[in-house]
Amino acid sequence: MSVPQIEIQIIACIVAVACAIPGVFLVLRRMSLISDAISHSILLGIVIGFFITQDLNSPLLIIMAGLVGAVTVVLVEMIQKTKLVKEDTAIGLVFPALFSIAVILIATNANDIHLDLDSVLVGELAFAPFNRMYIGGVDYGPKAVWTMGSIMLLSIILLLLFYKELKITSFDVGLSTALGFSPVIIHYSLMSVSSITVVGAFDAVGAILVVALMIVPAATAYLLTSDLRKMLWLSIVFGLMSAIGGYWLANILDASISGSMATVLGVIFMITYLVAPANGYIANLVKERRQKKEVKLLTFLLHIHSLDDNNDEGEREVDHLYYHFKWNEKEAKTILNLASDNGLIILKGSLIYLTDKGTKFSESAIDYIVTNREDKLEGIKRDFLLFRG
């Protein structure tokens, strides 16, 4: 690995961590798309900053961008307060307006301005190492390391200082107000940190990847855990994975680094979405199938339970199940097997009888149905069923 290669990966990792931290809270507070809005509207700040200084490297550009980011949040909230449109509509109106103004400003002054719009939106990490920090003629490494490094440190320090407050305001606004934390202050601090992070990061990786790095790791972590601490760690890990993996993918394909980082994030998300143990797509499918089977088992047992001891012999016939429940042979067999494996029924010839355990199970199930306490059914199942559906 050459020095620039290592430097690119370091920058990518720093950006990923800096984005992941505020991202977790944005996802939890259902404000993910604020990052999208900010990342587009800051273009206006950059253009205004450029008009004032006529210098693309002036820090004023970043300050103006941060200001416009804050203005975006305030405007969105002002529109929301009028209650004339829904929350997401407000976001969707504000950032295109600011973005349009920026594009028009650039276009009408095309002669004096050489802002490359593509690079603002798309960014190119590969160039980041060449933008270096010199103090008194001494090379202190890439600028992006310093800017994003300080933003990352700021995020981490604020996170450690206000962890409790962030946690409570994210999950229970009412409680946090009652406890004396101001959700408003926390909200605006979070918005400012997000805004600063977006402004700092888009220069290196472009607006769209900022959105990816903020939202995707956090959402992926959210699929795996409900514990805030774990969620923060996991999203940092996913961010780092995408930084390193994305860099090498781009290296192999000779393609855009930010694009491949986003792609890696997408792959990580898709895999997690499919196979996450508790909430994944496959786990849900299995759960659904099991529940379907168990409902059938329950109706079957209740039916047998309702039969009189002396009469109704015909109803106890195994073959009758096909007719009565409109089950096919295979379905009937799985349910019968499930019931007898659990020792709930006993077959006398081709007649079905409930065992004592089966009777007890049916009775508690009826109890449940009468009282309708949903939490109880799972408990009953756990008590009686050794083999689940």
Add this chain to the structure above:
Amino acid sequence: MLEFFELLLSDYTFRIIALGTAALGAISGMLGSFAVLRKQSLLGDAISHAALPGIVMAFILFQAKDSYVLLAGALCSGVLGSLLVNGIVRKSKIKTDAALGIVLSVFFGFGMLLLTYVQKKPDAAQAGLDKYLFGQAATLMLNDVKLLIVVLGIALAILFIFWKELKVMIFDEDYALTLGINTRFLDVLITIFIVLAIVLGLQTVGVVLMSAMLLAPAAAARQWTNNLGKMLIIASVIGACSGVVGTAISATQPNLSTGPVIVIVAITFVLFSFLFAPTRGIISRQLKIQKNKKELLLKKSIAVVYSFMVNNEELVEGVEKNKLLKLRDIDEQVIKLLYEKKWIKYIDSQIVALTEEGRDIAEKIELI
């Protein structure tokens, strides 16, 4: 203004572009209304970004720069993106906002990956990322306009056929299900048309601004009416007007790109509607609050006058104005307003009494 009409009649290119942006505005206004009412405002943003990998894929697979092939690719990945958003929200605990953000950024990132990969191959011409990101209305051709108008027609026909079902579904999806309406089918149908509108708009206004084209006319129209049919019509008209006016403004200056100007015009419509719409608008709401405040003050005053007169029984027939003026909150102005409301009457120039109506109102307030 005159200049504009002259231009409209004389300049062929301008006529085509104006017609195209108007048709695009009408389509996106109409379909955008559904997105806004179904709380999917930002779906447009996600889909327009999600179209990029489809465009590049189509370019790779067919080596064609023919815009219809690229459009088909955009349509495919747009539909895939919107289905994914739906699937993620339905089958996991991730909320809509995060699902939209994921699809938006990952699809776009993947598109970038493909694009940069393709561009490095020697035979590949630049697939024109600029044009796609920011749109170029100037490249609209007669055929594009025809396509837009055909799509508009089909969308209208579908609206007419499924009007009742769509209406029920928008306002109460559960109720629609109990009526036996196939909401899944309608959902997919509407989504496909929204994607189609977005994909057609990309060429004209670009990725970032297409979502505003979808939202702004609908958000403006929503302020003027509570009736779905009227809202669709108003949204289409606002969309079409934004298209034509935006095109006209951008034609006046050489460097003004059409897409952003159209969006600014559309957002101006939104601001205007927010402020001036009757009943929902901010100004009319403020006026109503003012009016209610005044009404409340007068009612309080009449109650004060009434209880004063009842407590001093000899005054029931009439009381000197001077005595009333000593009461709390009552001055000449209030008395004049009460007289204008016909809640009090003058028996002679200095003695006032309650009218029938005034007594009724005061008694009602006393009861409370």
